[in-house]
Amino acid sequence: MTLAQDDTDFDVKNGIIDSETPPHSELAAQYKRSFAYYTFRFRLPSTLETIANSLAKNKDELLAKYGADAVTDIEQTAEAIRELRSNILQNEKLLPFTDKESDCDVWNAFLEKLPQEKRTYFSACWLYAECYMYRKVSSIFQLSRLAGFDYFSRQKSTATQLSLDAMLAVAKATRSSESNAATFQQLLKLNLWGNRCDLSITSGKQVKPTGDAFDLVQELDSNLLVDNTNAIWLSLHSSNGEGIVEIICDNAGYELYTDLILAEYIIDKGLAKKVRFNAKAIPWFISDVMANDYHWTLQFLADQSDLVLGELGKKLKRFTDEGKFELAPLEHFWTSPYEFYRMAEMQPTLYERLSQAQLVLFKGDLNYRKLLGDYSWHDTESFETCLRGFRPSNLCTLRTIKADLVCGLPQGLSERLFATNKEWMLTGEYGLIQFASK
Template sequence: MALPPPLSAKDEKSFAYATIKDRLPVIVTRIVDFLARQRGKFAQEYGDEAENECKSCISAMDKLRYEIARDKPIFLLNDNYTDDIHLWNEYLQKEMDQGKVISWFQSSWLLVECYMYRKIAEAFFLTKHLQHIDPFIEMKQNNFYSSSKAIDVLLAQLNIDFDQTINLMNNKSTIEQQFYNYMEISLWGNACDLSLSAGAECPQEHDPFHQITELKSHILINNQTSVFNCLYDQQAYLLNFDVCIDFVLDNAGFELLTDLCFADFLISKRLCSRITLHLKCLPWFVSDATKNDFQWLLEQLNKSSSNPVWQIASKRWQEYIQNGQWIIQAHRFFTLPYDYSYMQKISPELYYTMSQSKLIIFKGDLHYRKLVGDLQWPLNTRFETTLRDFQPTSLVALRTCKADVQVEIDEKLVEQVTKLDPKWMINGKWAVIQTFFKKTT
């Protein structure tokens, strides 16, 4: 099958062009600001050598910003992070061996955007004292704090729904409606994306349960009923069988909290018995969640003595982890430049474990781009076609639209939405709940 070309900043009318020209340099600048403010703290903690390392990171950011702005060539990585550097450099070398000049505005958007975050990580890996520093940590944590009112509402209702679990186990219609509520709250949590805002705060200030009612008409593809039926149909067998879901997470902060609420609901209502929560192993796309972000969130909930609903949820989630109902993982594949059609070849062990799941939930725009290869597919292309060699099991993508790619969508609907909002594909105000169900033999 001949594939369409990748999204690229070669098209000056594309969101890829706007991203590389405007958003990425702003993100790098915010890192420079962070380092300038933290330099004295690093010197106090680690000595003068750390202050000099901080200066070297600032210099690396200035160089990176210059190279992006002037469409300079991209070269191999040169740090000591052995987990992935060979895979990155093999990918880049293969592109170069094919005679391609890899540069910021001429190459595929997915490659160069991922490369920028890996170059940011490289600057820190080349230091002795700052290798563990997350340059986006302040932005992520501030976003969480600024959403505290919405968190109060969400966790209070979650705890009520958990307490009513036994009484509702045979009430399918109530469980179904609650399922839709928590799935949609998780979906719209994806609007809190600091890479889209170039690091500017985007707090959740509204009642999430009220908000999903207002946003229902903004879900352009809504296959949530099929997802619910897929999980509910095997609910009765959970006492005898292990039913696992993989949840590939996106952003930290409020979005991560909404995802954990959805995961809590799925466990408590016995729609699955185990959930593997996949996080990033590196600071990524500004606000993507790492294991440190996950642990920090639990700590914030647990130490909030003035708000017991936070502590109740945190205690329950820690119990899920301790008894194996939640499994926390961070695999290197999620911060490589490859789209998901390469997973069988690059990370066969991850592909195999995912193939054992009943369902994979993919959160966010970047995962959607990687599912469909970030290619210029016609709008009416079947989702299954765009997945190509990534079909380990059934999957659902929960995505607010932030890139100019979307598949299996009615063209008449596209015309209507475009009249209402010409930027619907890129502004995060529209969403899809899109499914692929693997046929069983």
Template sequence: MFNKCIKSFAYFTIKDRLPQILTRVIDTLHRHKNEFFEEHGEKGVEAEKRAISFLSKLRNELQTDKPVTPLEDELPDSALWNQYLDYQRNLPNGNGEPSWFQSPWLYVECYMYRRIHAALAQNPPIDNFDVFKEGKAQNFFESQEAIIALCTYFQELLKNIKDLDEKQLQEELFKLLQVSLWGNKCDLSFSAGEDSSQKSSPLQSLENMIPYILVNDMEKVWSLLVNAKKNRTERSNVRVDIILDNAGFELVSDLVLADFLLSSKLADEVYFHGKSIPWYVSDTTKHDFNWTIKQLGSANHMWMSRCGINWEGNLKKGVWVFRDHMFWTLPHDFSSMSEVAPDLYAELQKSNLLLFKGDLNYRKLTGDRKWECSVPFHQALNKFHPAPLCSLRTLKSDTQVGLKPGQGEEIQASDPEWMYSYKVNSSSSLGT
């Protein structure tokens, strides 16, 4: 999908939203100048100046539609990025030399975040500074009311979970899947870093939001987990993998869902997959993951604290595992994972269920193509199938598959911007 249409959502993203994000990154570095000096002396200030110069040049390249250039750093993924650039150059339906406005939206957006990483990584001693950390922390703190409501609900649920029959367990799973789904609204890259926190309890409005779930495969998820539980042996655990998206409230909703899976014995272990570098403003890194659990554990609210302490215990016991991998921050579609990252593909094959969170993962699952909306999800996956998988995502881009014939046209007629109105539309799609 190329950014040729002057009025396309992709065009406005590249033209307006990405420069705004770069400007915020530059401002963040400016604001931390004194901190860099206090920690590192003049070396810190010089590093900050070099990083800002690098990012200012990048912003100019973007705004003036310059060609996309090879990466010049020596980070572990540089060769793969430069090979991918060669691939883009040689596409039969491409323009030869990729530029910011004449390239696939997904590619140049990922490329910008990789260049932001390079600006810091190449400039020690500030090379480990996360330019998005403040925004992620702010989202967490501004979502306190919703986090308290969710933790309170969950801890009350745990008191009686052993007494719930199968139908009640199913209802609770569906509730927490929906909270995790709607938690995906809290995306700082979509809002260019503006406040996108969850202000109110997400549980109160679930019933009203059901009509906005365009593809609802929760029944299939339930059946899959129940069957896996019945068929497990002493040597095989039921494993669920969650490929994370945003830190902040969404991450807390994912952690609650993961705890429910263990507590209900629908799963024996949960693996979380995050980003190895700061990515798409609010995506979860290992630091964000650990920081969130520590914040909850030290909170002065009883149920928040209980959640954090229990989750720290899950990590220590090994029933929760956090993993990051370079592949998640490459520009490649997931259909190329088995070739580009065979170790990651083999790891995902050990899972009984993969839960992919968010719009970026959905775009990479489906190749970010402008499919007909009625194309089946499994077809759009282009043979990517390490294990049964489900995508939980609110719409923030014009890629959507798995709808019933005519459903897309019907929604389009009532809401022409439905694919970007992430506040009300969402998708839960299972590929088995």
């Protein structure tokens, strides 16, 4: 059977619709011309195969950590990951979780409320199904002796090491920066474009940042489709510097480094008294920051023989010790299926914490999807409308566009971009810095 025939048979069997996602409906893999369909047919199966293969590849390391009698667990875990891959490719149901993690009941209650006709990988809302898959992988590990193992850690540390030259160049360029709007806006844009190094979009293939980072910021300025950096500057500059900035992190590696550079500036220039970093509770979308990645990165910088990077690492560790930088308490809401407009209802203590911040900064594509919900808004609808009432504080989003949803664009802009490149929303070449005041 040819691949094309296999695709046709799959589509007919699973009610796949040969169209783009209709306006004002949930993004889902059931629409064949959507990125969601491509994600579940190709990207996620590839990610799962990589995880399964890595268990065999790193077997000796795992046995050293978990004991010689973990051999069976390694084999059974790899088998379970491959079974999950098969379940996706056969469009199986999203089944309840059976692990003992603290968010298990939340997830199962959520799944129970999904309509039966929207409880498979291709029929469910893309956001729900993709988050479910990553939570399922975590569950497979938690139910074995390998509980607590970060199966993406090697990829994240490799990505950081590949970024060393770019990190050094950025450090040298920012050691004597001025306290003004222009400099702050440059650092926001540096932080935005750091999001291009995203392992989940490449199914784990490494992306090495190259060239002068600030030259790149200037070159990509015409690709910044919405630029609310001045409003973000004013939201901090107009305060008394006693506030807190909450960063909802995205990727480890170079992007986390640019988070730290921006946060250093915010503290050094007295724009806030504290920057709090919100990391993921479980391995998530390959390259997302976990607490260990934060600490590992600071130590990695401090250990560098180059004086500039070494001193920067020591300074950032000192900021952490002094409470100027802070890792937020472990929070499973970030790895739940819920959109952010449901935070006040589902996790009111988190919503209350964010409401006390001077600014909440959401990083990356997945956080953007959760801000808007995986929903085919018209691209000109306002950011405020699409937030659906989620306004705990002044908030902004820094996002390179890697999925087919967007809002807040000027009239006619997306049409011009589609005329140039039909896949402009999937490449990460375009970005948004959007702001909504409280």
